[in-house]
Amino acid sequence: MTVEKICILGLGYIGLPLASTFATHGKHVVAMDVNPSIIQTLQNGALHIHEPGLRSLVEEALKSGNLDIRHSVEPADAFIIAVPTPYDDGKRADLRYVQSAAESIVPHLRRGNLVVLESTSPPQTTLHLVAPILEKSGLVPGRDFFLAYSPERVLPGQIIRELVENARIIGGIDPASAKAGQELYQSFVQGEIVLTDATTAEMVKLMENTTRDVNIALANEFSRLADRLGVDVWEAINLANRHPRVKILRPGPGVGGHCVSVDPWFLVEAAPDITPLIRTAREVNDAQPHFVLDLATRWLGPLEGRKIGVLGLAFKPDVDDLRESPAVEVAYQLQQQGAILQAFEPFKPDAALPGLALASSLEMALADKQAVILLVAHTQFRQLDPHAIAALTPARQVIDAVHAWEAKRWTDAGFEFHTLGNGQ
Numbered sequence: 083m084t085v086e087k088i089c090i091l092g093l094g095y096i097g098l099p100l101a102s103t104f105a106t107h108g109k110h111v112v113a114m115d116v117n118p119s120i121i122q123t124l125q126n127g128a129l130h131i132h133e134p135g136l137r138s139l140v141e142e143a144l145k146s147g148n149l150d151i152r153h154s155v156e157p158a159d160a161f162i163i164a165v166p167t168p169y170d171d172g173k174r175a176d177l178r179y180v181q182s183a184a185e186s187i188v189p190h191l192r193r194g195n196l197v198v199l200e201s202t203s204p205p206q207t208t209l210h211l212v213a214p215i216l217e218k219s220g221l222v223p224g225r226d227f228f229l230a231y232s233p234e235r236v237l238p239g240q241i242i243r244e245l246v247e248n249a250r251i252i253g254g255i256d257p258a259s260a261k262a263g264q265e266l267y268q269s270f271v272q273g274e275i276v277l278t279d280a281t282t283a284e285m286v287k288l289m290e291n292t293t294r295d296v297n298i299a300l301a302n303e304f305s306r307l308a309d310r311l312g313v314d315v316w317e318a319i320n321l322a323n324r325h326p327r328v329k330i331l332r333p334g335p336g337v338g339g340h341c342v343s344v345d346p347w348f349l350v351e352a353a354p355d356i357t358p359l360i361r362t363a364r365e366v367n368d369a370q371p372h373f374v375l376d377l378a379t380r381w382l383g384p385l386e387g388r389k390i391g392v393l394g395l396a397f398k399p400d401v402d403d404l405r406e407s408p409a410v411e412v413a414y415q416l417q418q419q420g421a422i423l424q425a426f427e428p429f430k431p432d433a434a435l436p437g438l439a440l441a442s443s444l445e446m447a448l449a450d451k452q453a454v455i456l457l458v459a460h461t462q463f464r465q466l467d468p469h470a471i472a473a474l475t476p477a478r479q480v481i482d483a484v485h486a487w488e489a490k491r492w493t494d495a496g497f498e499f500h501t502l503g504n505g506q
C-alpha cells in the first residue's frame with residue numbers, strides 16, 4: 083500500500099517524536115491530541131515535554147511543511163494510535179484513551195486504510211477492543227482495511243535515535259496487515275522490521291518491560307541483603323557482572339516512569355493465578371522508596387523537624403518525567419516523617435506537587451539544610467564538586483540513594499557520607 087498521509091493520535095513522548103520523524107521523511111502528517119493546551123503549546127512553537135533532540139526535530143518537521151498540528155482526527159491513509167494506557171486504582175489497565183482514539187477514527191476510516199496501535203496494551207487489545215470499535219464503520223478489518231499492533235520500544239532520553247535505529251516489531255491481525263505496517267514504517271526505520279501477529283507483538287512489549295522490572299527488583303533486593311549483611315552491593319555487583327552470563331542491574335530508590343512500573347501489571351491482570359513472580363517484583367520495587375526512608379532514618383536519626391535538601395524528583399536521570407517517580411515517593415515519605423524538605427528538580431523546577439516545597443535552584447535547595455539526599459543521578463548532579471557544595475550548605479550529612487557520587491571525595495570534603503546498598 084502507498085501511504086501519503088498519516089494521522090497520529092496522541093502527542094506525548096511517543097506520538098510527537100513519531101509524527102515529526104514521519105514528517106521529516108516526506109510523509110504528510112496530521113498530528114492530533116485531544117488536550118487543547120498541548121495543541122496550543124505546539125502551535126506556538128513551544129514543547130510540552132523535554133526530550134533531548136526533540137525541539138530541533140519538531141522544528142525541522144514544521145519547517146518541511148509536512149507536519150500539521152490539529153485538534154481532531156482527519157481522513158488519512160494510515161492512522162497511528164499513540165495514547166497513554168495508565169492503570170486504575172486496582173492496577174488494571176485503563177483503556178479509555180485507546181477506546182476513544184479508536185472511536186474517533188471510525189467516521190474517517192476508508193477502504194484500504196491502515197490502523198496501527200502503538201500504545202502499550204494488555205494482550206488481545208488490538209483484536210478484542212480496537213477491531214470491534216473500528217468495525218462500527220461498516221468495514222471489516224483484514225478484508226477492507228489493515229490493522230496492526232506495533233509497540234513503541236524507545237528509551238526516554240534516547241527516543242529520537244532509538245525510534246529510527248531500534249528493531250521494530252509489527253504484529254498484524256493478518257499477514258497482509260503486518261506487511262502494510264512494514265511498508266509504512268520502513269520509510270524511516272533503520273533497524274530490522276520483524277513481522278508477527280498482533281497478540282504476540284503485544285506480549286513481546288510487555289515481556290520486555292517485565293523482564294526489566296524483575297531484574298531491577300532483584301538488584302533492589304540485593305541492596306537490602308548487602309545492607310543487612312555488611313556488604314557493599316556496588317562492589318559485589320561489579321564483581322558478579324564479570325561472569326560472562328550475569329548482568330545485574332542497578333539498585334536505586336525504586337522503579338518509576340510510565341512503562342516499566344505499569345506494564346507488568348497488564349500481565350498480572352491477564353492471568354493473576356500464574357504470575358506470582360511478576361507481581362512480587364512489582365511489590366519489591368514499589369516498596370523500595372520505603373527502604374530508602376528506613377536508611378535515611380537510621381543514618382540521620384529522627385526526621386521530625388530536620389531540614390533536608392532533596393536533589394532530583396524525576397523517575398530517572400536526565401529526563402523531566404515525574405510520573406510514578408520513586409524519588410517523589412521518597413520525598414513524600416520523608417515529609418510524612420516530619421522532615422522539612424526542599425526539593426530541586428532541574429528538569430522541572432516548577433512542577434506542581436501538592437504539599438511538596440520545591441526549590442527553584444540548587445542553591446535554594448541546599449541553603450540552610452541539615453542533610454542532603456540525592457535521589458536522581460542527573461548528569462549535573464553527578465558532576466557536583468563536594469567542596470563547592472560544602473560552601474553552599476551548612477549540611478554535613480549526605481545520602482546518595484543512586485550511587486552517583488564517590489564516597490572518598492565527599493568524606494575528604496568533610497561530609498558524613500552514606501550510599502544505598504553499602505552495608506560496610
Ligand code: SAJ
Binds near residue numbers: 298335
Ligand atoms: N532503573 C533502576 N535500575 C536500573 C535501570 C533502571 O532502578 O538498573 C529504574 C529507573 O531509574 C527508572 C525505571 O527503572 O525509574 C525505568 O527506567 P528504564 O531506563 O529501565 O526504562 P524506561 O521506563 O525509561 O523505558 C523502558 C524501556 N524498556 C526496556 O528497556 C525493556 C524502553 O525501551 C521502553 O520503550 C519504555 O520502557 C516504554 O516506553 O515502554
